[in-house]
Every structure is written in structure tokens, then in C-alpha cells.
Amino acid sequence: MEKTVYLSLGSNLGDRARNLQAAIERLRSIGEVAALSGFYETEPVGDFHQPWFLNCAVMLRTEKMPRQLLAAVMAIEQALGRKRTVAKGPRIIDIDILLFGAFVVDLPSLMIPHPAMHERRFVLQPLAEIAPAVRHPVFHRTIRELLEDLPLGPPQVRKLDDKTTEDSA
Secondary structure, three states: OEEEEEEEEEEEEHHHHHHHHHHHHHHEEEEEEEEEEOOOEOOOOOOOOOEEEEEEEEEEEOOHHHHHHHHHHHHHHHHHHOOOOOOOOOOOEEEEEEEOOOEEEEOEEEOOOOOHHHHHHHHHHHHHHHHHEEOOOOOOHHHHEEEEEEEEEEEOOOOOEEEEEEOOO
């Protein structure tokens, strides 16, 4: 049975756009990439001095169940060179499962919906581009409503136009 899943992708090392494109291409091996947001340049969150991220959101239609999907996205991260050395530190690629249909999963290794997505503009802004009316299965609010509830201010999130390259970003 096919499920609709929403993912957040981010990269802040190397050629960020190429890293995102490579991850999106590999996601096609585990399902249909049904929608893709634009790319957003985002200020890092937390106390880490690190390069800005490039983020996007993906709607994926897949036959995989939640733990299978987690294993598949972690394999993609590893294949693209992700090293998990510092929590929330710089990374070549990061793929987070945001929503998995209306499922709620609460396991030590996997929480769906993503437990912090409603607090993160860098997640909600790209997601609202492709799924504004989708409802959070716990808060019962749309993605657009969650985005509108966020306070203005840092961290900064700005959409890149299609003509923007890594050299000008």
C-alpha cells in the first residue's frame, strides 16, 4: 500500500545544491518523488559556527513502512558521505522524515511526526510550498497555520530563485 511521506533535506558542506540533487535522485529508488519545493538558504540553528544550509522539502510516495523508510534514508545519507560526528553539526546531507501519512510513530529510534518540525521555519517554509493544507496529525493544524504561528526573526530563511547558483548563494 502506497503512503505519502514528507521529508526535509538539508546540506551545508561542499556543493550544497548538488548534494540535495543527489539525495533527491536516490530517493527515486525508494518511491516516487511527487513534489519538490524550491531551495531555501537557511541560517544554522544552535550554538554552532558553521556554514548556512540549503534546504528543501520532498513529497515521496512509497511502499515502505516507517522503519524501512528510516533505514533507506540513512543508507542514502551514508552513501553520500554523511558522517555523524557532532550532533547538529555540519553535514553533507541530512534527510528527516517529517510526516508519514497520518501515522504517529513513537519509537526510541524514530518519532513521526518529526518532534521539532513545528518550531523550525527552515522546515515549514519549504514544506508549506508543497503541502500547505496538510494537517499535522498531533496538532491538527495545517502546515501553513504552523508556519504562520512562528515568530518572525532569526534564524533567517530565504528562498533562492531557480537561477541562483552555489557561486552566487
